[in-house]
Amino acid sequence: xxxxxxxxxxxxxxxxxxxxxxxxxxxxxxxxxxxxxxxxxxxxxxxxxxxxxxxxxxxxxxxxxxxxxxxxxxxxxxxxxxxxxxxxxxxxxxxxxxxxxxxxxxxxxxxxxxxxxxxxxxxxxxxxxxxxxxxxxxxxxxxxxxxxxxxxxxxxxxxx
Numbered sequence: 258x259x260x261x262x263x264x265x266x267x268x269x270x271x272x273x274x275x276x277x278x279x280x281x282x283x284x285x286x287x288x289x290x291x292x293x294x295x296x297x298x299x300x301x302x303x304x305x306x307x308x309x310x311x312x313x314x315x316x317x318x319x320x321x322x323x324x325x326x327x328x329x330x331x332x333x334x335x336x337x338x339x340x341x342x343x344x345x346x347x348x349x350x351x352x353x354x355x356x357x358x359x360x361x362x363x364x365x366x367x368x369x370x371x372x373x374x375x376x377x378x379x380x381x382x383x384x385x386x387x388x389x390x391x392x393x394x395x396x397x398x399x400x401x402x403x404x405x406x407x408x409x410x411x412x413x414x415x416x417x
Contacts, residue, residue: 259366259392259393260279260391260392260393261276261277261279261284261286261341261363261366261367261388261392261393262276262277262279262280262314262392263276263277263366264276264362264363264366266319266349266350266351266353266361266363267350267351268349268350268351269332269333269335269349269350269351270332271332271351274348274350276392277361279315279317280392282313282314282388282390282413283309283313283314283315283387283388283389283390283411283414283415284314284315284316284336284349284387284388285302285314285315285316285317285383285385285386285388285399285407285411286317286319286322286363286367286385286386286388287302287316287318287319287321287383287384287386288319288320288353288355288364288379288383288384289318289319289321289328289349289371289383290320290321290322290324290327290328290383291320291327291328291330291334291335291336291338291339291383292327292328292329292380293325293327293328293381293382293383295381295382295401296382296385298370298383298403299339299342299343299345300343301403301404301405302314302316302318302345302347302404303344303345303346303369304345304404304405305348305404305405305407305408305411306346306347307346307388307414309349309411309415312415313390313415314411314415315347315348316347316348317347317348317349317350317363318339318345318347318349319349319350319352319353319364320335320349320350320351320352320353321352321353321354321355321379321382322351322352323354323355323356323357323367324382325403328339328352328382332351332352335349335352336349339358355368355379355384356378356379364379365377366394367386367394367397370394371386371394371396373397373399377387380399380400381400382405383400384397384398384399384400385397385398385402385407386398386402387407387410387411387414389414389417390414395410395414397411410414
């Protein structure tokens with residue numbers, strides 16, 4: 258049976274990062290963009306990272322340029338933007354597709370496992386997926402859902 262840990266992705270520095278490195282952690286996967294109306298959610302994501310990382314939460318950001326071309330920058334530009342504007346300290350990855358024929362296999366898995374309002378597609382930037390410690394997707398959140406609204410679910414997942 259496939260789990261989240263069966264996938265890998267490239268970091269912003271181009272290094273392959275196997276997701277099994279996060280085994281035993283609660284993971285929040287977010288497709289991000291630097292020029293989106295939801296971009297200020299980076300602040301809330303960073304706050305969650307700071308509050309819960311010691312308890313086992315890992316937030317993973319996956320930039321995507323598929324929605325209104327709102328992530329046009331290079332890996333270095335994305336990294337600089339996130340650090341300078343929001344102090345992002347959680348792992349960020351290379352730009353990927355989250356929909357369509359070139360979508361990253363991990364997002365294919367996540368959307369197949371937890372379809373949303375638009376079925377097996379991502380609606381917009383800042384769609385979020387909560388992954389349990391055993392690598393199973395447990396909840397999907399809409400782009401409008403602010404990071405702080407996830408705290409009860411994150412705490413429940415961490416307590417299991």
